[in-house]
Amino acid sequence: MNQNWHGTLIRHMLLLVTGCLLVGLISGYYGWSLAIGLGLYLGWTLKQLLRLHEWLRQHKPDEAPPDGYGLWGEVFDSIYHLQRRDQRVRGRLQAVIDRVQESTAALKDAVIMLDSDGNLEWWNRAAETLLGLKTPQDSGQPVTNLVRHPRFKEYFEQDNYEEALEIPSPTNDRVRIQLYLTRYGNNEHLMLVRDVTRIHQLEQMRKDFVANVSHELRTPLTVICGYLETLLDNVEEVNPRWSRALQQMQQQGSRMQTLLNDLLLLAKLEATDYPSDNHPVAVQSLLQTIKNDAQALSGERGQHITLEADPSVLLKGSEGELRSAFSNLVFNAVKYTQDKGTIRIRWWADQQGAHLSIQDSGIGIDSKHLPRLTERFYRVDSSRNSNTGGTGLGLAIVKHVLLRHRARLEISSVLGHGSTFTCHFAPTQVTRSLEIATKE
Template identity: 70%
Template structure:
């Protein structure tokens, strides 16, 4: 309470006591005089209080402030200024909201707000054309009930939205849409949906082109390889320079065949989202077979290969695809690890899922290369890759196989100390005993 209010209250109290004493002196009833004076003062206060209540109920800034005297006059003015500032702030916020809604209305991409219970709160007009949402009947409805695609439901409920989801539009299956979800506030969701049909078509054209070219090249390459083998088998009396040329041609043809096989495998992996032959794959059996092949590949280089695997662990998926991915990791370790080096293959599980790691003590990889290792044809050292006969597609195949099995590849490496490649599968991919 400021000094003005205190002075007013003191003056009112002195006036009230003075009036009560005068009435008491005249009537001789000081008690009744004091009670009468207090009742009158209370009635005056209640009158101004009712006027304040009536003015606040109108909540009209254009209305004149009620006239009052003393304490109530200052109180009325303060309430008026507070109400005016509040209305101005609300108008500014409403203007910002209106501009935001106008800007999102003009977007071609869909913008959707979902509350922490998964219910629709608001969306722009693009969401109606891309997703078929209708206002007002869809407001407050669970998003999972309106978008029934199983991949969207898994994506929305997983909580892991680092990678966008691409599916067909529920309105038109020829339209491809991409979901990006961002969490904000009290675990609410902001969804952005883009029409990526053109990008999808271009990507499909690229896949078809690679698959078709790879398939068409197999036949002439097979013919060339066959004739080279025949010529080499009957080249005993030929000029040594011609024999050396044919041997180099055969090596490059063999390398080209490996490249085409990897390209065709990648094309098959990209053609579908999930493996067609989905069944339990016993990890110990698969890894034991890969270890035997790795020892044969090592041969005179005499690598020390160690296998530690959970005998009861099985992963749900395609055995052919998983064997291809795991063997790529193990064979890479054999190729790049020096003679008599150690390669450790481990397979285990915990509450977060199943793991397969391949560790070597080879030359290691510089940290700047790690983010791009799974790109097609990316090589840390092209000369080293050519010596080992690599195609640059092995880790790309591993990445695609893991994506089809809901897994991921983690890479750790230190120069001159070796590398660790770890495949992580979620608990949903583990086959329970």
């Protein structure tokens, strides 16, 4: 109530009291006159309150408040002005909402709004095409009940949405869709879905091309390397000036065979999403074998390699694929660590899952190269790579193996002060050895 209302109320009360006193002066009953006057005023006030209550309870959206007099007239007028202002604000908001809905309806990409529990609140027309949503019967339904792909349920329940998810469309297996999830507001979700069928087909053509070329090259390269090996076994019968040439040809042939084997392994890893031989792997014994191989690779360089591994922590997956990924990381540490350097291998588990860390005191990597290290054939230093005999596919293989095992690779490095490669595995991939845990 503002200052004018205070003044009006005070004036009304003074007039009422004055009138009651005048009637009391005429009749000689001051107390009764004052009581009757105040009672009549209270009754009139209650009547106005009842009118306001009845209007608030039964009024239609655009119905104006009732007419009134005096102070109650000002109250009803203020309510009317608030009502008009609220209608104008609602009109502007509705115009914005209509414009947003019209613009999103024209998108080829699907836009879906979900509440904090993952229930459908709103979606555009593209969502009906790509995901098969139906209006209005699907409103309020959990999105995981309508998009039933197991990878989507796993993706939706995780906390990290940095990477997009690519799955077949629920309406058509030949259509590939890519989903992005973003949190906003009160833990609500905004999901964007786009058709990436064409991109997927092009990517599949590239994979098929690389796999087919690798297979086609493998046979002639095997024949060539076989004949070179035969010639070198009988090098005393060969003209001495051809000896060095044959040795170099054999070295390059072996390098090409390694490259082809890596390409074929990548093609195999990309062919499916999950390992076919998915069973608990004793990581501690696997790492012990890799450590022994790394020590042999180090030879007389005097590198100090240590292993700290929890034997009770097992990992569900393919032992062959995990061996390939882990050995790539450990052997890289051996190659790029100076003589007498240290390499520390750790395997442990916590509430976030299981973790493998390979830390070295080697030459390190400039930070500008870190985002691209897992790209195929990406070389930090081409001369360094040729000196170590790498194919440029090792970390690409590591990345794909980790993706198939629901894991991610974290790389931290300081130039001249060594590098740390850490593999983070989701809790769903981790299991424990009951026998070892009981002994402990």
